[in-house]
Amino acid sequence: MKKFIISILIVIISGAVAYKGDVIPSFGESDQPIYISEKSELASLEPDYNNQVVVINKNKAEFTEKDLSLAKGSWQNFSPLDYLNRVxxxxxxxxKEMMPTEEREPLYVNPSGWRNKKVPTGWLYNRCHLIGFQLTGENNNLKNLITGTRSLNNPAMLLYENKVANYIKQTKNHVRYQVKPIFKGSELVARGVQMMAKSIENDQLEFNIYIFNIEPGVDINYSTGESSL
Structure with missing residues (x-):
C-alpha cells in the first residue's frame, strides 16, 4: 500500500477566539510530516498537545464516485454498536432540509468509557456527537455519541461542524460527510476522530482531518475512561 503524508497542523486557539461565519481557524505547520501506511496507524500516533489536528491526504476527502451520488437524496447512517458498546x-x-428547527434537549445517555470528573478547566468529558446536532438534529442516540474531551468537542470538532453548517446555510447545497471514531484495540475511549467532508454541487468545501481526543494536563486511560492529573 502506498504511503501518504499526513501534515500536522497546529491549531492556534485562545479563549478569546470565536468562530464567526465562514472563518477558518488559524493553523501553523509542524517541522516534519508523519508517514503512515494504514489508517489503523492513526490510533498509534503519539499526540503532541500543541498539535491536536492532523491533516490527512493533503486535506482531500477520500470518497468514491458512488459515495458522492445524490441518487438517494439526503440521508444519514450510523453503524451498530460493537460488542463493547462502542460506536x-x-x-x-x-x-438544509435535515437541519433541526427545535432546540436541543439535554443529553442523558452515556457512551462507552464515560468516567467523567472535574478537572481544573471544568468537566473533562463531553458526550460528543459524531454528526453534530446542528446538522441533522440527531441527539440522544448512542450510535452517534462518543466520550470526548472538552477540547475535542469544542473548539476542535465544532470548528469543522460550523464550517459545514455555514456552507449549507449559505448555498443550500449538499455535503457528503463522514466521521469515524478511531479506537485502539479493545479500548473504550476513542483515541481521536477522523472527519471528512466534500461539497457536491461545487468544490467550495472539502477537508479530511484527524483530531486527537486529548486534554492538556490530563492523563487519560483509554481502556476505561478513567483519568488523572
Whole structure:
C-alpha cells in the first residue's frame, strides 16, 4: 500500500477566539510530516498537545464516485454498536432540509468509557456527537455519541461542524460527510476522530482531518475512561 503524508497542523486557539461565519481557524505547520501506511496507524500516533489536528491526504476527502451520488437524496447512517458498546463510523449526505428547527434537549445517555470528573478547566468529558446536532438534529442516540474531551468537542470538532453548517446555510447545497471514531484495540475511549467532508454541487468545501481526543494536563486511560492529573 502506498504511503501518504499526513501534515500536522497546529491549531492556534485562545479563549478569546470565536468562530464567526465562514472563518477558518488559524493553523501553523509542524517541522516534519508523519508517514503512515494504514489508517489503523492513526490510533498509534503519539499526540503532541500543541498539535491536536492532523491533516490527512493533503486535506482531500477520500470518497468514491458512488459515495458522492445524490441518487438517494439526503440521508444519514450510523453503524451498530460493537460488542463493547462502542460506536462505529457515521455517514451522511447533508442538506438544509435535515437541519433541526427545535432546540436541543439535554443529553442523558452515556457512551462507552464515560468516567467523567472535574478537572481544573471544568468537566473533562463531553458526550460528543459524531454528526453534530446542528446538522441533522440527531441527539440522544448512542450510535452517534462518543466520550470526548472538552477540547475535542469544542473548539476542535465544532470548528469543522460550523464550517459545514455555514456552507449549507449559505448555498443550500449538499455535503457528503463522514466521521469515524478511531479506537485502539479493545479500548473504550476513542483515541481521536477522523472527519471528512466534500461539497457536491461545487468544490467550495472539502477537508479530511484527524483530531486527537486529548486534554492538556490530563492523563487519560483509554481502556476505561478513567483519568488523572
Amino acid at each position: 462505529g463510523v457515521a455517514n451522511a449526505m447533508l442538506s
